[in-house]
Amino acid sequence: MKKKECFIKLLSERKSVEVIYGCSGQLTHENEKFNSKALQEFVHSIKLPESWQTGKFHSVFSVRKNNKNLGMPENNLLSLSYGNIVRKDMNNNEGLIPESYETYQIVYPGDIVLRLTDLQNDKRSIRQGLVKEKGIVTSAYDAVYVSKNHDPAFWAYTLLSLDLAKYYYSLGGGVRQSIKFKDIPNMLVKFPDLEEQRRIAIGIESKIRKMDELIGKIELSIKYLKELKSSIVTEAVTGNLDITKWKNRGTSNYQLVKIENNIANSKKVTT
Known part of the structure; x- marks a missing residue:
């Protein structure tokens, strides 16, 4: 889940990049990487097209x-x-x-x-x-x-x-x-002239819409994972789930320890 949350943050930063780049008449490339500092440096170094x-x-x-x-x-x-x-x-x-x-x-x-x-x-x-x-x-x-x-x-x-x-x-x-x-x-x-303004706005909107759709899907998957985690803990606490059988399903010891700790903490709350 942490990786998914990190990816959402990166996509949000990317949206900012697309807006600032787009409004300056420039295009980004898929392999370009930015952080907050790099973005601020770009803002202060923008050179708009001479034709504008x-x-x-x-x-x-x-x-x-x-x-x-x-x-x-x-x-x-x-x-x-x-x-x-x-x-x-x-x-x-x-x-x-x-x-x-x-x-x-x-x-x-x-x-x-x-x-x-x-x-x-x-x-x-x-x-x-x-x-x-x-x-x-x-x-x-x-x-x-x-x-x-x-x-x-x-x-x-x-x-x-x-x-x-x-x-x-x-x-x-x-x-x-x-x-x-x-x-x-x-x-x-x-x-730019009116026609190019419209073209730029449509391009930015299209990119942002795609990123928003992706962010929505990731947020939904995080929600389902949290619900699944809660369900697993509840089932184990009530005795309806034996996690020791998971070792035969390829679950790592580290993951089992985390699950066991969550179960133990839940039992403390309910007792």
């Missing part, structure tokens, strides 16, 4: 304004979760509940939602996600959209690459180190 256009960061994005949910015209509640915009049940009373959802803001497909609060205490969250359906989100988020000559998915991945490089954390201020989207410097950025 140059423009100001805030010329690409606009912040949504005057989009409060006054009068409750929209009741599809959305939330940012692990880099994805997901639906939430408005009737679920768990967590922080607002006095009124009229204070929430309406967002639209193609918008990018960012949570740029609590930068000091939370350095693990994925802080942005691409909106796929119309709905409402808390006004604590920033909602932005890109101009018509740009692809929302490409720029969502570009902002994600900044997040993975821990860029936002260098901008925070105050006790909770919170910023707004407008606080991000209006730096010069390079970007």
Whole structure:
């Protein structure tokens, strides 16, 4: 199980690599190996293609304004979760509940939602996600959209690459180190034309989807192994399993000792 968990970690790191490489117009190779240090070194040494256009960061994005949910015209509640915009049940009373959802803001497909609060205490969250359906989100988020000559998915991945490089954390201020989207410097950025933006976004999404599917299968196998382990211990404790017979099935002494120890500890708990 430890090897499987290690592989999941490596796949997660690989996803970060694919996002950052892809948004820089470069391709990775299957035999390339990365660690956190190597990835950070790459981020600071990126050289974008000379053929890409140059423009100001805030010329690409606009912040949504005057989009409060006054009068409750929209009741599809959305939330940012692990880099994805997901639906939430408005009737679920768990967590922080607002006095009124009229204070929430309406967002639209193609918008990018960012949570740029609590930068000091939370350095693990994925802080942005691409909106796929119309709905409402808390006004604590920033909602932005890109101009018509740009692809929302490409720029969502570009902002994600900044997040993975821990860029936002260098901008925070105050006790909770919170910023707004407008606080991000209006730096010069390079970007490809719309067609290439779409091609890059589709390529990144395809690779990430395959890795997510693989991660899901590995997590499921770990779950089954844990259930099997628990079942074996329970059967042995209740006297329904004789592990001494396993020696004839090729089980190593080391594995038998571990199983016997688990059984012994379980008996102590149940007595």
